[in-house]
Amino acid sequence: MTTRPVRVALAASVRSLPRGPGLAYEPKFDGHRMVVLRTAEDVVLQARSGRTVTAAFPDLAAAARRLPARTVLDGEVVVWHDGRTDFALVQRRAAATPARAPSLARALPASYAAFDVLELAGLDVRAQSYERRRALLVDLLVPLGPPLQPVPMTTDPELAQTWYDTLPASGIEGLVVKRLDQPYPSGRRAWRKLRHTSVRDAAAVGYTGTARRPLALVLVLPGEEETPLLSSPLAPGLRADLAAALRDAVAASPPGRTPSARTTAGQPAEPPTVTAIGLGETPYTPLDPPLAAEVRHASTRHPPPEVLRLRTDL
Structure with a gap:
């Protein structure tokens, strides 16, 4: 297992809800993308850029130590406030110094909305279908409980449309749509996202x-x-x-x-x-x-x- 930056999957924007057989729908949370690497020795938390942010999120690092060694998750870190996710509070957590991070973790606890598993107990599962990876993710995280949780998922486009219409009040940005038979598309814009126009x-x-x-x-x-x-x-x-x-x-x-x-004419404008x-x-x-x-x-x-x-x- 390596801790070098993980090339995460990306999503292309669409203007309407994709429909058809073999599609899965997840809410798109308003947070920071984060990869959780449970190494054989400890935990490394990586931002989407590949920057290590473990020190800023000691609460999530502690929770991730309960994962099997050599496990890698992809997801979003969020902070809930007054019944909705608050992006400004996530940014505040992410910018915390190591000295300030523990007190902020107590005042503004973070949650990790996991939407994929890339490696499980040393087994690279990226080539397996999303449907299979989703089952592995649920089996892994549900027994552990918060703050590590699988994102909700449905294959019902009508329920997905209801989520899209009603969940913005909870801080949900929109939907991410994936194919059930799709391997994990590292570094490629192979998922689709439907965001609210704001x-x-x-x-x-x-x-x-x-x-x-x-x-x-x-x-x-x-x-x-x-x-x-x-x-x-x-x-x-x-x-x-x-x-x-x-x-x-x-x-x-x-x-x-x-x-x-x-x-302008050789002089600063x-x-x-x-x-x-x-x-x-x-x-x-x-x-x-x-x-x-x-x-x-x-x-x-x-x-x-x-x-x-x-x-x-x-």
Whole structure:
């Protein structure tokens, strides 16, 4: 068994609920993707990027030690608050320092919504069908109980539609659809996801703050006539992710050019501005090329868009 970053399965967006024989439907939780690796010696928790986040989630690490050695799970870490999942609280947990993490785990306990098993007691099961892996997952986790739990699943499209229509009040983003006969598609966008329209991808064309301490993103949302919008303040974990992405972009740029460099007649151009509610004209640093981000936003009549994550996979 290796603890190098796991290439997780991905999902392609669809606009309507897929129907047909041999399909399974799962609710899409509003949390952070996490791979749980129960090694022969201990537990390693990995973010989707491959970054180790074990120290930030000591409660989940402790629960995962009850798993058989050499077991790997794929799923989502969520934090429940007032009867719904709270993405901001998940971000707070993920950004915790090792010193702060134990107290946060007591105040904001995390749950792990597992939706797949990749390795079980040393046996690689990724080549087996989803239907078989699902049975193994349920048999493994149900006896253990919370905070490690299998996500709900149904093969009934009508029940899935009911979930889609009624569960957003609980923080459910939408549905993930899988084929029952499908092996685990490592690194491929072979699953399908139906998300509520308030969650979508946007182009991040700039940022406020500094490259080392970015504060917010300037976004262009599809269907908004390319009018830039200033996001709500980024959560600490996202600020760190953006700063890292900016460092990587600078390192990859040709000599003498940075991704945000713009000049006029050889002189630095005046910084562009974005109109922000309550702030007026706010200067920002442009990004060229833009980054991709997943945001939650219904329309320009609603509060500023909330950045959920950077889409470094695009």
